[in-house]
Amino acid sequence: MVKLRHPETIGLRIRVVLGDGLIIGPGRADLLEGIRDTGSIAAAGRRMGMSYKRAWQLAEALNTTFHAPVIIAAKGGVAGGGAHLTPLGDQVLDAYRTLVRTAQTEGGGSLATLNTARTGP
């Protein structure tokens, strides 16, 4: 991997499109990670600056994307219920993070070229 001049500014935003449409991208991955970290869909959404409604819609979209649910949620209760990832959800999130990391590492030469094209030699 070629070393970049400003590694802190590098970002690859990867959307995985398989079959009918989007499977997972940066937003969906962040929501899954937020649910894993906070145990709550609402809290995961807040962390991303997302409304309660939008976070729930995204969670529902995620749950119909795969062959089985990736998020288990309890909607009711005084505390607003809790949520957690299923083993499949963990697997999806981990595979996506690995994919991005791999692309960033193995694509280091291409990224260095693009960065130099930006800044000048």
Next chain:
Amino acid sequence: MVKLRHPETIGLRIRVVLGDGLIIGPGRADLLEGIRDTGSIAAAGRRMGMSYKRAWQLAEALNTTFHAPVIIAAKGGVAGGGAHLTPLGDQVLDAYRTLVRTAQTEGGGSLATLNTARTGP
């Protein structure tokens, strides 16, 4: 690389964000490729279902993204002028295509996991 069940349906859409913002993504790459193939910004845009105005705007955005122009265009004339990529433009397009191909190949295991999560084992 793990073999996927439906390789024809695989797609990685990668946006490269460096420094201030988007450097290149699928749309910008397709426009560059279209200009390289057709010798015209308008024709490149048409091929993508993009209006003449939008194609020109995107070409102008591309030209201010890098340290030097990536597209040289002649606007006037009866034939509507022509356009071509600069050597820097060729380099940017090639680096991006290589990055996507590398991510797809080296990330094959992760992609296979995501595809199985979608279809079921």
